[in-house]
Amino acid sequence: MxxxxxxxxxxxxxxxxWLHAVVAGYAAYGLVVFAALMVAGWWSxxxxxxxxxxxxxxxxxxxxxxxxGVNQPVADLVxxxxxxxxxxxxxxxxxxSTDPSFPSxxxxxxxxxxxxxxxxxxxxxxxxxxxxxxxAFSRVYIAAHYPGDVLAGLALGAVVxxxxxxxxxxxxxxxxxxxxxxxxxxxxxxxxxxxxx
Numbered sequence: 001m002x003x004x005x006x007x008x009x010x011x012x013x014x015x016x017x018w019l020h021a022v023v024a025g026y027a028a029y030g031l032v033v034f035a036a037l038m039v040a041g042w043w044s045x046x047x048x049x050x051x052x053x054x055x056x057x058x059x060x061x062x063x064x065x066x067x068x069g070v071n072q073p074v075a076d077l078v079x080x081x082x083x084x085x086x087x088x089x090x091x092x093x094x095x096x097s098t099d100p101s102f103p104s105x106x107x108x109x110x111x112x113x114x115x116x117x118x119x120x121x122x123x124x125x126x127x128x129x130x131x132x133x134x135x136a137f138s139r140v141y142i143a144a145h146y147p148g149d150v151l152a153g154l155a156l157g158a159v160v161x162x163x164x165x166x167x168x169x170x171x172x173x174x175x176x177x178x179x180x181x182x183x184x185x186x187x188x189x190x191x192x193x194x195x196x197x
Contacts, residue, residue: 037128060116111161
């Protein structure tokens with residue numbers, strides 16, 4: 001089923017040459033979108049002037065890095081070959097790599113950022129979720145991954161991000177409350193300091 005779905009997407013890619021540059025560009029550089037969304041998450045949390053929202057915003061990039069750290073040994077353990085290595089006749093728009101295919105690093109990052117941003121503001125999470133689904137599809141479209149690779153990556157990234165947040169939330173909120181009494185306050189909240197005029 002995984003191979004059949006991949007071949008269906010690959011056939012779709014063959015029939016849509018006018019999409020190649022756009023999809024390949026997003027597959028390679030679309031992570032910039034997630035970086036911008038994380039900045040938007042920080043800005044939103046700052047405007048909300050709520051410690052839990054800022055804790056989630058700060059955790060989002062950390063959770064993404066944690067998810068990638070978990071993904072690397074999983075990918076090495078599974079050791080799945082890329083589709084273009086297993087099926088030489090397919091259309092390949094990806095830059096060839098010897099890295100394992102399962103799970104997809106790009107999808108792991110997208111899933112982790114999406115989960116983190118849902119904790120900051122639901123609307124940002126929805127936007128990130130749409131961007132993540134497009135990223136997952138684009139990685140299959142360029143023949144860098146099988147559908148199962150990107151689905152597993154999205155799920156792994158989201159689970160690690162959410163589980164990690166449950167662990168670090170309280171100490172992170174405590175640190176933020178301390179930081180709000182320091183010169184860092186303007187970076188963390190727009191709320192006036194208590195006792196100020």
